[in-house]
Amino acid sequence: IFKQLKTPVNDDDISKISSSKDDTKTEILLWYHYAEGFEKQVKKILNNTRITTNKSKSKVYRELLTRLVDVDLQTLQKRTQRANTVYNLFKKIGVDKIRRIKIYGFYSIADLTIPQIKTIENYFLLQQLEISRLFWIL
Structure with a gap:
């Protein structure tokens, strides 16, 4: 499980971001892929067993803890x-x-409040709608 959670990063994605010499972007991308892998593992356990979501997460956490040093x-x-x-x-x-x-950086984004996140999501949703509208007119 640990290898799957640790290495789902696409090498092309990393090289695009790493080439800019910006470690914060790389860190954000790595955490994004960690969470994506974690979610996939939880869903995989849910699909293969009859246990709850919380128990599935606990199972993934336990597996990760066996591989990590000095992390509680x-x-x-x-x-x-x-x-x-x-x-x-x-x-x-x-x-x-x-x-x-x-x-x-990663922690600044991770600590955003729900209203702040909704504002960002709405901004990009409106941008996508405007672009769609332009293509519809053309």
Whole structure:
């Protein structure tokens, strides 16, 4: 499980972002893919067994903890929660938007409030609607 969660990153995505010499973008992308892998593992367990979502997450956490050194459950859960915030935001607005980030790092984005996240999502949704409308007119 750990290898799957640790390495779902597409090499092309990393090279595009790493070539800009911006470590914050790479960090955001890595956490995005960590959360994506975590979610996939939870769904895989849910599909193969009859246990609840919380028990599935616990199973993934336990597996990860056997592979990680000096990380306790509470720390892992908090990191995963932050990664999920970043993942859910960029899943909705597009992972390509990570390349546009210049000021904010992973923790700044992960600590956004729900209203702030909704504002960002709505902004990009409106942009997409405007683009669709332009193509519809043409």
